[in-house]
Amino acid sequence: MLVLFETAAGYALFEVLNEGKLEDPEELWKAFETPQNASNTIKLKSFKKFENMASAVSSISDVLEGKLSDDLSNFLKETINETSIRKDKLIVADPKLGASISKKLGIQVLSEKIVIDLYRGIRENLDSLITGINADDISSMALGLSHSLSRHKLKFSPDKVDTMIIQAIGLLDDLDKELNTYAMRVKEWYGWHFPEMSKIVVDNLAYAKVVKAIGFRSNAQECDLSDILPEELEKEVKEAAEISMGTEISDEDINNIIMGCDQVISLTAYRAELYDYLKSRMMAIAPNLTTIVGELVGARLISHAGSLINLAKHPSSTVQILGAEKALFRALKNKNATPKYGLIYHASLVGQANPKNKGKVARMVASKSSLATRFDAIADEKDLMAELGSTCRKMIESRLRFLEKGGAPVTTTDKRKKQQKFELISTKPQYNPYADIANEPVEAGPSGTKAKESDDSDDSQMEVDSEDTDNDPLSKSEGKKPVKEREIKEQPMQIDEP
Amino acid sequence: RGGGIQKRGAAVGGRGTRGGRGDRGRGRGGGRGGRGGKPGVKGGSKVIIEPHRHPGVFVARGKEDLLVTKNLVSGESVYGEKRISVEGLDGVKIEYRVWNPFRSKLAAGILGGVDDIYIAPGKKVLYLGAASGTTVSHVADIVGPEGVVYAVEFSHRSGRDLINVAKKRTNVIPIIEDARHPQKYRMLMNMVDVIFADVAQPDQARIIALNAHHFLKNNGNIVISIKANCIDSTVEAATVFAREVKKLQEERIKPLEQLTLEPYERDHALVIGRYVRAQ
Numbered sequence: 001m002l003v004l005f006e007t008a009a010g011y012a013l014f015e016v017l018n019e020g021k022l023e024d025p026e027e028l029w030k031a032f033e034t035p036q037n038a039s040n041t042i043k044l045k046s047f048k049k050f051e052n053m054a055s056a057v058s059s060i061s062d063v064l065e066g067k068l069s070d071d072l073s074n075f076l077k078e079t080i081n082e083t084s085i086r087k088d089k090l091i092v093a094d095p096k097l098g099a100s101i102s103k104k105l106g107i108q109v110l111s112e113k114i115v116i117d118l119y120r121g122i123r124e125n126l127d128s129l130i131t132g133i134n135a136d137d138i139s140s141m142a143l144g145l146s147h148s149l150s151r152h153k154l155k156f157s158p159d160k161v162d163t164m165i166i167q168a169i170g171l172l173d174d175l176d177k178e179l180n181t182y183a184m185r186v187k188e189w190y191g192w193h194f195p196e197m198s199k200i201v202v203d204n205l206a207y208a209k210v211v212k213a214i215g216f217r218s219n220a221q222e223c224d225l226s227d228i229l230p231e232e233l234e235k236e237v238k239e240a241a242e243i244s245m246g247t248e249i250s251d252e253d254i255n256n257i258i259m260g261c262d263q264v265i266s267l268t269a270y271r272a273e274l275y276d277y278l279k280s281r282m283m284a285i286a287p288n289l290t291t292i293v294g295e296l297v298g299a300r301l302i303s304h305a306g307s308l309i310n311l312a313k314h315p316s317s318t319v320q321i322l323g324a325e326k327a328l329f330r331a332l333k334n335k336n337a338t339p340k341y342g343l344i345y346h347a348s349l350v351g352q353a354n355p356k357n358k359g360k361v362a363r364m365v366a367s368k369s370s371l372a373t374r375f376d377a378i379a380d381e382k383d384l385m386a387e388l389g390s391t392c393r394k395m396i397e398s399r400l401r402f403l404e405k406g407g408a409p410v411t412t413t414d415k416r417k418k419q420q421k422f423e424l425i426s427t428k429p430q431y432n433p434y435a436d437i438a439n440e441p442v443e444a445g446p447s448g449t450k451a452k453e454s455d456d457s458d459d460s461q462m463e464v465d466s467e468d469t470d471n472d473p474l475s476k477s478e479g480k481k482p483v484k485e486r487e488i489k490e491q492p493m494q495i496d497e498p
Numbered sequence: 499r500g501g502g503i504q505k506r507g508a509a510v511g512g513r514g515t516r517g518g519r520g521d522r523g524r525g526r527g528g529g530r531g532g533r534g535g536k537p538g539v540k541g542g543s544k545v546i547i548e549p550h551r552h553p554g555v556f557v558a559r560g561k562e563d564l565l566v567t568k569n570l571v572s573g574e575s576v577y578g579e580k581r582i583s584v585e586g587l588d589g590v591k592i593e594y595r596v597w598n599p600f601r602s603k604l605a606a607g608i609l610g611g612v613d614d615i616y617i618a619p620g621k622k623v624l625y626l627g628a629a630s631g632t633t634v635s636h637v638a639d640i641v642g643p644e645g646v647v648y649a650v651e652f653s654h655r656s657g658r659d660l661i662n663v664a665k666k667r668t669n670v671i672p673i674i675e676d677a678r679h680p681q682k683y684r685m686l687m688n689m690v691d692v693i694f695a696d697v698a699q700p701d702q703a704r705i706i707a708l709n710a711h712h713f714l715k716n717n718g719n720i721v722i723s724i725k726a727n728c729i730d731s732t733v734e735a736a737t738v739f740a741r742e743v744k745k746l747q748e749e750r751i752k753p754l755e756q757l758t759l760e761p762y763e764r765d766h767a768l769v770i771g772r773y774v775r776a777q
Contacts, residue, residue, distance in 0.1 A: 143671055147661065
């Protein structure tokens, strides 16, 4: 009887030496109590190690779905020869996998109650039974495999990691500082030779390029600086080069200065590339936030909060003053007015507003960007069209226009739905009380006899009438009338007869 | 227990230093705690750390006493909890993290006075219902680098946080699978010494038993947190606990101790048992 056992390091095929022990599940644990007993009961027939993490992950995911992966089927075919397939049985932990194996290989497969004890025994004594691999290997493989499998399950996509943003913005700031330092140094150094140029060409990159192009100031006349500087500046530089009061420097010196300029130029190029990279990452990770506040401010907010999810957890009032903590706590301690904006101040929407309205706009931008951040951080399906971001931005812009000029104030909802008054219109046919006419009033009849006769029946009639009047309020007056009429009419008849 | 070295320490403020500007946020919200009351230990106050009766767990004594564990990854908070830095005798700095009993059932049990949690340095623990890894991180601190915590959690959102915790603590193995099918993570598991279960499912007894049959050593221990409302909200809590214990007994788990988690949780109980598969 053969047993298939999957580990994090690979597949193991065991052979049961003493099949009699498998008959009794209650006593099977004794067979595995010590490593010695275990090796007497079961023996490792063959072990196949996974080549690398990727193959391990794909193989194990197949096995978990019950499918027979390629390397498993190869392994089984190699180790189980023809005679075994006909005579032996294979024990597999997962019934689904067992079914696929028996379909493919033709070998009989078992997976019943005895299986659990058997696998417990094997698992307990794994170190001693599998001789090729030691315990540390298996545990480190298990750790790596668990992480890879979980990531595979969660569909972990590497371009949604916000650590890249935080590192990129950190590097961008560092680069800026470095660039500034180097450029200042180059200007000072070259200024020893040609001091006037630092006042004429202010831009760092242009200065470095010009220095690289002309070298000694005596070459300035022949040099063509049209692709580095605009015409007037070029003329000024050339004029100043003639009458400069700087000292002479040697070739070696100018070579080193030019090497410094090379550094400035390459760093500036790298900074531009890094900025592009940051922009594309921001759009991939937080498209809605980027639409509202811009890439740079968005990246700084994420970096300040620590991660995108952390930023989403902050209330929007916090997002409004992120970056102004020193001023905030100072104001809180001294019971002064707290700052109105922090990093948000550099967003383009806040920059556009009047100084009077900046506070209001900062608050609006903070609230909408909070919404956008939460959507970006938590939504399962990200939309690259950034719908939420664009609607929020439009809303803020129209509100800004209203603040500056007046006009129709904007509400958050696009369509202004007016609530209609609620009226219940019943479709069922209703009882129309006016269609209901009770008994016609009884006419004051012809003769006294009839009246007398009616006297006897009067009481009953009256009772009947009174009953009627109880149920039907409208017939009250009608019921009473005939009685009165009859009484009245009786009297005149009596007067007439004698 | 007893004869522990008394160390003086200074409480350090809350957040982990992630991102370059994290330091500036430190002053903010120092007293902000988890749900339920949290002692307001202000930054900079002095406390004394002494070991708890349970190995691997410590107590910080100051104006208020706090339950703490030794931080496996110095300098970082997992879920924004306070950390206490201590200078040892040889000048080595050790950091301890505060364990909130209102957020963690295990801490509530320890403070409630449970006899033995069976989670100790060097043990292998199977943690069912790991959620975002807040209690898992403390269990990982207790078992130390020689022990292993196999954390099982099915939810994807919590699983992401769990993986982040596991990245920092290499003795945690994250498993994003349903605990109802222990077959699905059989290749990652070794036999374990303790199972801790905080799954909050109506069929939790069956889930725990299944996992025990597959992965728990003979005479291994089980620590379960039972939420009465979750099993059956119509019946009284005590009856629910009794029924659960009976279900466990049928699956060869011998109950050793039961204790309610008042005042930290309402209608919750911690049940400790031993798995006796073979005599």
